[in-house]
Amino acid sequence: MTIEFIAGPNVEGLAISEAVRAGDFVFLSGLAGFGPDGEIVSGGVAAETDRIMLEVKDILGRAGLRLSDIVKVNVHLRDANDADQFNAAYEKYFPEAKPARIAIVTELLNGGLIELEVVAYGAKSRGGEER
Amino acid sequence: MTIEFIAGPNVEGLAISEAVRAGDFVFLSGLAGFGPDGEIVSGGVAAETDRIMLEVKDILGRAGLRLSDIVKVNVHLRDANDADQFNAAYEKYFPEAKPARIAIVTELLNGGLIELEVVAYGAKSRGGEER
Amino acid sequence: MTIEFIAGPNVEGLAISEAVRAGDFVFLSGLAGFGPDGEIVSGGVAAETDRIMLEVKDILGRAGLRLSDIVKVNVHLRDANDADQFNAAYEKYFPEAKPARIAIVTELLNGGLIELEVVAYGAKSRGGEER
Numbered sequence: 001m002t003i004e005f006i007a008g009p010n011v012e013g014l015a016i017s018e019a020v021r022a023g024d025f026v027f028l029s030g031l032a033g034f035g036p037d038g039e040i041v042s043g044g045v046a047a048e049t050d051r052i053m054l055e056v057k058d059i060l061g062r063a064g065l066r067l068s069d070i071v072k073v074n075v076h077l078r079d080a081n082d083a084d085q086f087n088a089a090y091e092k093y094f095p096e097a098k099p100a101r102i103a104i105v106t107e108l109l110n111g112g113l114i115e116l117e118v119v120a121y122g123a124k125s126r127g128g129e130e131r
Numbered sequence: 132m133t134i135e136f137i138a139g140p141n142v143e144g145l146a147i148s149e150a151v152r153a154g155d156f157v158f159l160s161g162l163a164g165f166g167p168d169g170e171i172v173s174g175g176v177a178a179e180t181d182r183i184m185l186e187v188k189d190i191l192g193r194a195g196l197r198l199s200d201i202v203k204v205n206v207h208l209r210d211a212n213d214a215d216q217f218n219a220a221y222e223k224y225f226p227e228a229k230p231a232r233i234a235i236v237t238e239l240l241n242g243g244l245i246e247l248e249v250v251a252y253g254a255k256s257r258g259g260e261e262r
Numbered sequence: 263m264t265i266e267f268i269a270g271p272n273v274e275g276l277a278i279s280e281a282v283r284a285g286d287f288v289f290l291s292g293l294a295g296f297g298p299d300g301e302i303v304s305g306g307v308a309a310e311t312d313r314i315m316l317e318v319k320d321i322l323g324r325a326g327l328r329l330s331d332i333v334k335v336n337v338h339l340r341d342a343n344d345a346d347q348f349n350a351a352y353e354k355y356f357p358e359a360k361p362a363r364i365a366i367v368t369e370l371l372n373g374g375l376i377e378l379e380v381v382a383y384g385a386k387s388r389g390g391e392e393r
Contacts, residue, residue, distance in 0.1 A: 015353035022383035030364025091146035102161025105238035107367035222277035233292025236369035
């Protein structure tokens with residue numbers, strides 16, 4: 001019955017948490033493909049997706065979860081033509097545990113081509129070891 | 132505390148599940164008005180909505196739930212002018228148990244006029260009988 | 263394991279609930295900055311945000327919750343240029359308990375500049391007192 005706000009360096013000074021745990025659910029804030037230098041990585045939608053998934057894995061790890069605990073992904077693409085390239089990059093991360101998903105095309109608030117929204121599920125006590 | 136990935140023929144070969152059960156919640160993937168022939172049904176937004184709701188009922192049934200277990204619906208319309216027609220079609224399915232809802236207008240990744248995103252709630256053991 | 267549909271005067275005659283409680287989660291319907299006269303308030307995105315947050319607080323109160331129980335906010339802006347003004351208005355409401363958040367730019371189904379989608383978490387029995 002507790003809420004845990006998970007903050008990291010990426011959201012310092014902003015009115016958001018990187019993720020919030022509510023019971024056994026973990027809600028991540030929208031993620032764009034920002035590299036360590038604070039710029040969207042180059043290489044197009046596949047490179048941005050890889051960068052985002054790295055970030056997702058890191059945030060989930062801090063919440064005691066892993067990629068296979070993801071239950072829902074909302075995909076926000078800037079350009080419908082990027083859908084196939086996105087899919088090719090995305091499916092590598094979900095060989096078996098395939099989250100429910102919806103993808104729409106919309107304007108985004110940063111310079112990226114894609115933004116992902118992730119919901120995961122799992123008790124904190126399970127630990128974040130690789131699987 | 133378990134996650135159950137619900138896959139059907141509609142998502143074969145894709146990196147998504149039709150629905151995912153996480154505890155007592157069931158998250159459905161985005162649904163468009165595809166008919167049995169794999170094409171968006173003709174007849175406009177009302178016909179597509181009816182087709183989607185048929186699909187929703189089927190997927191929920193396989194998750195042991197029914198329409199009255201839906202708690203949240205996100206509506207993605209391609210054209211704001213379709214809102215009234217959509218509403219007329221939609222409200223038939225929720226005479227009493229009315230889900231929380233948000234509707235936005237956005238480009239979609241298929242040829243349809245509408246896509247729905249559904250979250251339902253209920254223990255699997257309750258069974259999927261009609262109500 | 264129960265679902266509770268929370269209806270108020272704002273949704274009379276519509277096929278939606280203002281909010282739905284599912285277990286310890288409360289899902290709110292999309293909220294725009296409508297004033298008591300049924301018109302979007304004037305003053306731009308900050309004024310609309312304030313109006314929406316007033317409504318959020320009221321609805322959560324009826325569900326036995328408060329603003330600090332919000333775990334996720336989806337922001338739908340009509341105009342990307344409103345992002346800074348929105349942020350300035352929004353952050354006042356979350357000095358410590360900062361929800362996970364995603365913001366996208368999209369066409370909306372009413373005359374407003376912004377629509378918010380809120381998920382909160384907390385048992386009903388905790389009561390809705392100020393904090």
